[in-house]
Amino acid sequence: MLYAYSLLQPDTAARVRDAFPVLGSPAGLAAEATVCAQLLQTVARGDNLVLEDQLRHWAEELRHR
Numbered sequence: 116m117l118y119a120y121s122l123l124q125p126d127t128a129a130r131v132r133d134a135f136p137v138l139g140s141p142a143g144l145a146a147e148a149t150v151c152a153q154l155l156q157t158v159a160r161g162d163n164l165v166l167e168d169q170l171r172h173w174a175e176e177l178r179h180r
Contacts, residue, residue, distance in 0.1 A: 119150050122169035148177050 118138060121128040137143040151174050157163045158170060 116150055118147070119154055119166070119170070119173070122166060122173065144177065144180055147173075151177060 118128060118131045118135070121131050132138050135143075138147060151170060154163055154166065155170050155174065158167045163170070
């Protein structure tokens with residue numbers, strides 16, 4: 116969740132990834148996909164709209180890992 120909410124600040128998002136290397140692991144990938152999907156569902160309900168573009172980009176990145 117922390118990474119997702121930091122996506123609006125790319126430097127901060129990079130620091131979060133560096134601080135939590137588990138995000139690149141297989142288990143981390145599952146967690147990332149879950150969080151991304153949950154937040155995209157909130158976008159569909161009208162919440163977190165400011166994150167929509169970053170979440171969609173993140174979802175696309177996750178599909179290619």
